[in-house]
Amino acid sequence: MDVIQNLLMGFSIALTAQNLLLAFIGSLLGTLIGVLPGIGPAAGCAMLIPLTFQMGPTGAIILLTSLFYGTQYGGTITSVLMNVPGEAASAITCLDGYAMAKQGRAGVALSIAAIGSFIGGTFATIALVFAAGPLTRWALEFGPVEFFALIMLGISLVSGLAGKSLIKALMMGIFGLALAMIGIDPIRGSPRFTFDRVDLMDGIGFVPVIMGLFGLAEILENAERPFAQMVLARMSTLIPTRQDIRDSVGPILRGSFIGTALGLVPGITNSASSFLAYVAEKKASKHPELFGTGMIAGVAGPETANNAHANGALIPLFTLGIPSSPTIAVIMGAFMMHGLIPGPLLFKEHADVAWGVIASFYVGNVILLILNLPLIGIWVKILKIPYGILCGIIMAFMILGAYSVSNSAFDVAVMLLFGVVGYLLRKFDFPLAPIVLTLILGPLMERSLRQSLEISQGSFGIFFSSPIAVVLLALAVLFLIAPAFKFFRKGKVVMSGDGEAA
Amino acid sequence: MHWKHQIAALCFLAFSAYLMWDSWNNMEYYTPLGPGAGFFPFWLGALLGGLGIVWLVQVSRRSGNTEEGPSLPPRGGIVRILSIIVSVAAVSALMDLLGFQLTMFLFMIFMLMILGRQTIWTTLIIALVCSVGVYHVFGRYLDVQLPAASLAFLARLGL
Numbered sequence: 001m002d003v004i005q006n007l008l009m010g011f012s013i014a015l016t017a018q019n020l021l022l023a024f025i026g027s028l029l030g031t032l033i034g035v036l037p038g039i040g041p042a043a044g045c046a047m048l049i050p051l052t053f054q055m056g057p058t059g060a061i062i063l064l065t066s067l068f069y070g071t072q073y074g075g076t077i078t079s080v081l082m083n084v085p086g087e088a089a090s091a092i093t094c095l096d097g098y099a100m101a102k103q104g105r106a107g108v109a110l111s112i113a114a115i116g117s118f119i120g121g122t123f124a125t126i127a128l129v130f131a132a133g134p135l136t137r138w139a140l141e142f143g144p145v146e147f148f149a150l151i152m153l154g155i156s157l158v159s160g161l162a163g164k165s166l167i168k169a170l171m172m173g174i175f176g177l178a179l180a181m182i183g184i185d186p187i188r189g190s191p192r193f194t195f196d197r198v199d200l201m202d203g204i205g206f207v208p209v210i211m212g213l214f215g216l217a218e219i220l221e222n223a224e225r226p227f228a229q230m231v232l233a234r235m236s237t238l239i240p241t242r243q244d245i246r247d248s249v250g251p252i253l254r255g256s257f258i259g260t261a262l263g264l265v266p267g268i269t270n271s272a273s274s275f276l277a278y279v280a281e282k283k284a285s286k287h288p289e290l291f292g293t294g295m296i297a298g299v300a301g302p303e304t305a306n307n308a309h310a311n312g313a314l315i316p317l318f319t320l321g322i323p324s325s326p327t328i329a330v331i332m333g334a335f336m337m338h339g340l341i342p343g344p345l346l347f348k349e350h351a352d353v354a355w356g357v358i359a360s361f362y363v364g365n366v367i368l369l370i371l372n373l374p375l376i377g378i379w380v381k382i383l384k385i386p387y388g389i390l391c392g393i394i395m396a397f398m399i400l401g402a403y404s405v406s407n408s409a410f411d412v413a414v415m416l417l418f419g420v421v422g423y424l425l426r427k428f429d430f431p432l433a434p435i436v437l438t439l440i441l442g443p444l445m446e447r448s449l450r451q452s453l454e455i456s457q458g459s460f461g462i463f464f465s466s467p468i469a470v471v472l473l474a475l476a477v478l479f480l481i482a483p484a485f486k487f488f489r490k491g492k493v494v495m496s497g498d499g500e501a502a
Numbered sequence: 503m504h505w506k507h508q509i510a511a512l513c514f515l516a517f518s519a520y521l522m523w524d525s526w527n528n529m530e531y532y533t534p535l536g537p538g539a540g541f542f543p544f545w546l547g548a549l550l551g552g553l554g555i556v557w558l559v560q561v562s563r564r565s566g567n568t569e570e571g572p573s574l575p576p577r578g579g580i581v582r583i584l585s586i587i588v589s590v591a592a593v594s595a596l597m598d599l600l601g602f603q604l605t606m607f608l609f610m611i612f613m614l615m616i617l618g619r620q621t622i623w624t625t626l627i628i629a630l631v632c633s634v635g636v637y638h639v640f641g642r643y644l645d646v647q648l649p650a651a652s653l654a655f656l657a658r659l660g661l
Contacts, residue, residue, distance in 0.1 A: 167557055174550045178521055185539035192539055223586055224579035227618055388618025392610055396632040399593055404646045412594040427572035428510050446542045454536035
């Protein structure tokens with residue numbers, strides 16, 4: 001009952017005119033920042049912190065957190081309309097979202113994404129209220145061994161992104177892992193594959209790579225035909241059909257669970273959540289071969305997961321004081337600047353702030369839904385712009401986005417390189433999604449593998465000493481060998497070289 | 503026509519060979535405390551090489567009629583693709599020298615007028631917004647500092 005009473009107290013704080021206005025401004029700014037490539041949620045929150053100095057702690061945190069989950073929806077808009085992910089977490093939405101836009105269903109894709117984001121965000125907030133304690137205690141049991149097993153499970157899901165060719169998907173997965181090796185070795189600190197370039201010491205930029213692989217590669221492919229002949233994405237309706245809603249219920253529920261659960265684990269980004277939700281949908285679908293052609297589940301699942309993750313990632317911050325992502329770290333910094341230490345004591349010493357902010361998550365999610373559904377009509381007007389103009393503007397945005405990640409023209413060259421690589425890989429029907437999945441998980445996987453082996457002094461037996469790790473590794477193996485079983489059972493050419501590009 | 507796939511497979515094999523060679527020769531494979539910096543990339547190279555060989559064997563064993571491989575775009579398409587690649591490379595090379603505003607202005611003129619076949623006024627307006635407009639909005643309101651020209655005479659012009 002205490003939880004309900006505290007939550008009601010929180011609502012009385014969150015629903016004041018000032019806090020409602022701050023949640024609205026944060027959601028609107030977040031959506032705008034999500035639309036602009038290159039300005040991520042962390043940078044957006046960091047830029048706003050100086051503006052919050054004059055505010056009370058509750059208002060300041062409400063502004064920053066509403067901006068944070070606003071960015072998660074904003075990134076979707078450019079993914080669906082332009083095939084350019086505004087945020088890394090929206091990259092996977094390009095696959096089916098943009099395909100839907102080409103079929104004139106951009107409005108439906110954005111509506112379902114807005115509804116899924118609302119449900120996912122609300123689900124994660126309910127989890128924060130009721131299940132934060134036990135879940136975070138479980139996550140705390142994760143050492144490097146269990147973490148490695150968890151990452152292995154994530155990476156084994158590349159088989160779900162394989163299309164018809166498991167071999168090509170595995171090759172792309174390893175290619176992504178190899179790219180993740182560039183930069184300073186996380187344990188010893190020695191440079192690897194840097195060619196003595198300072199620009200590569202911090203590793204290869206994730207944003208330039210995905211912009212190249214998804215955005216520029218698409219533009220190069222379109223350039224095969226004269227721009228005047230380009231068929232632009234069209235929009236016929238905003239309202240999803242009954243079938244669309246029926247097809248979205250399962251993905252939204254699954255996405256809510258996946259996003260919230262992965263949001264709890266420090267170090268896992270919301271890109272991983274949206275990718276894993278996509279893989280889960282493909283696995284669950286009766287028609288996995290149709291993914292990438294405009295399946296509503298390919299939009300609903302990842303978009304729900306990415307917003308659920310954004311809210312779920314606040315659970316370790318509020319209950320344990322652990323920031324699980326760079327953006328959460330920035331928000332934690334804002335807490336500390338206002339004299340508050342996130343963690344268990346926050347609920348005792350500053351219950352009004354803690355519960356006020358939690359209640360504002362519900363309010364913020366409602367604002368985001370109310371804000372975004374009417375705005376979809378405005379966003380999709382972008383589609384009426386002739387491709388000759390739109391292509392130039394998209395290119396300008398991509399160059400700007402790649403540059404502004406670390407203020408380096410080198411990142412523009414990286415984007416170009418991966419644009420060409422992505423174009424060639426598409427021509428050979430290689431799926432691109434596994435590269436992004438392993439590029440995200442690669443550094444985490446290597447660090448936990450090497451830490452585990454250092455603990456055991458080189459013995460791989462350590463991975464069988466933890467029951468959690470054994471279960472997770474067994475699942476990973478199952479995911480990887482399942483397509484091989486399919487091959488023997490059905491006699492299909494699952495392992496062959498033909499495949500669809502994701 | 504499976505030679506295109508064979509060449510692609512050989513490219514992957516070359517990449518995997520490089521990964522293994524560099525991680526074996528220039529990085530610590532194992533240390534007294536456990537795996538070194540070269541351990542993980544070495545095995546990635548080995549795995550990629552193994553998969554590359556399997557793919558090479560698969561595409562080589564297929565009959566020539568079953569798979570045509572990726573087709574080359576028409577001549578006009580190749581020109582457009584190369585134009586985009588060269589122009590983005592030029593942006594990357596010139597941005598620190600000419601500054602964001604001038605580089606992006608020239609790039610947009612090229613993209614909109616030459617490739618996009620837009621009218622002069624449409625081109626000029628969009629090019630100005632995407633170069634000068636973006637430079638000032640991002641610099642002033644979003645705190646994203648875009649590069650100014652390093653050439654003195656351009657810097658004096660505020661570019």
